[in-house]
Amino acid sequence: MxxxxxxxxxxxxxxxxxxxxxxxxxxxxxxxxxxxxxxxxxxxxxxxxxxxxxxxxxxxxxxxxxxxxxxxxxxxxxxxxxxxxxxxxxxxxxxxxxxxxxxxxxxxxxxAPAGFDARFSAIWRRYAYRIGDHPGGVDPLLRGHVLWHDWPLDVAAMNEASRGLLGEHDFAAYCKRREGATTIRTLQRLEWERDAAGIITGTVRADAFCHNMVRSLVGALVFVGDGHRPVEWPARVLAAGVRDSAVHVVRPHGLTLEEVGYPADELLAARSREARNKRSLPVLGSAGGAGCC
The missing domain is CATH 3.30.70.580 (Pseudouridine synthase I, catalytic domain, N-terminal subdomain)
Structure with a gap:
């Protein structure tokens, strides 16, 4: 009760x-x-x-x-x-x-305020994935949080490829399927930036994520960044709607959940009810999943 x-x-x-x-x-x-x-x-x-x-x-x-x-x-x-x-x-x-x-x-x-649910009231989750491509490797003090990639990465190419993945799509090609779970998500932000120390950070924000989604997206975009695939390739994989053996799920240690966003207190309960509805395409809906990455 x-x-x-x-x-x-x-x-x-x-x-x-x-x-x-x-x-x-x-x-x-x-x-x-x-x-x-x-x-x-x-x-x-x-x-x-x-x-x-x-x-x-x-x-x-x-x-x-x-x-x-x-x-x-x-x-x-x-x-x-x-x-x-x-x-x-x-x-x-x-x-x-x-x-x-x-x-x-x-x-x-x-x-918590009335109507709050940590999972279903959330309107977005923001992750960061960090990569180093210095030929000498990753700073030993950062090695537990930064992936080393042994090819130089073109950040501009990765950003161009990322734009083709934004919006609401069925991300089945980038997710490990779970019985009864939808793979439809709205990818709100996906962009890459290299800092002064040479570390490349990918910022990924969506209403929710399905299993292995972030690390699969990063795996595809790294192949664009190092020149092994054209910038159009990640969007083509997405459109195909099936897992592509060429998309590697990168190692987990480069990934950090940075922030979870919630609506104003008076909207928490409505968001929670909305998020429990299973999504379908092409009708717009809201994501019920919150698994990672």
Whole structure:
């Protein structure tokens, strides 16, 4: 039973967590079989310990990152008993910091506004993929977050190719299919920039992502950047609508979830309802998925 009309069980408070983690030692976000270390499992264990509860409080996340993928701006929610939240809210962050390992941090824990759902209320997720193409390799201090590509990359060509992928499409050619899940997404932003240190950052923003989508897109665009494929090729792959064996899923360590966007508080519930509807083409709709990358 619920008492607020938004899925929060009676007697519970929905709490929003803002967090970050280094994904190198995690088998992804989602809980898995015993013995596999995951971000969700670690936070849920810590939360159970610091609240001295016999119950595990399940987390819902904005984007389920894969093994090895990092996050700087991840968002999750948890529904806590009102008395637990009242008792621990003032010291929860400090207690969690003392319990969690150093590769995952929670920066904010506060009562969420009515209608908030970390996954379904989100209107976009923004990722960054970082690549180094210096012939000497990647700075050792950055090697855990930057992919080394051993061919020089043409950023202008990668940007030209990226423009052909923007908009709402069926990204089946760039996604690992999951039973019953749509692969229709709206790619809002895809652009590349080289900084003064020579690191190339791809910024990728969409309403949601399907499994392996970001890393597959990067794999295709890297082939354009190093001259192995023409700028038209990624769009042709997209239009074909089937997986192309030439599109490589690049390694996860270069990928970071940077930010999740939400609408104004009064629009959260409507967005959550809209996002649960399965999309189809050519009729415009909204994405219900939030898997990664």
């Amino acid at each position: 619920t008492d607020d009309g938004y899925g929060v069980p009676a007697g519970r408070v929905r709490v929003r967590f803002d967090l970050s983690y280094d994904g190198a030692a995690f088998s992804g976000w989602a809980k898995q079989a015993a013995g596999r270390r995951t971000v969700q499992g670690e936070i849920e264990d810590a939360l159970r310990t610091v609240t001295r509860s016999p119950e595990t409080y399940d987390l819902t996340v904005a984007g389920r990152t894969d093994a090895g993928v990092h996050a700087r701006g991840q968002v999750a929610h948890v529904d806590l008993p009102a008395e637990v939240w009242a008792e621990h809210r003032e010291k929860l962050l400090k207690r969690l910091a003392g319990r969690l390992s150093r590769d995952v941090r929670i920066w904010r824990a506060e009562e």
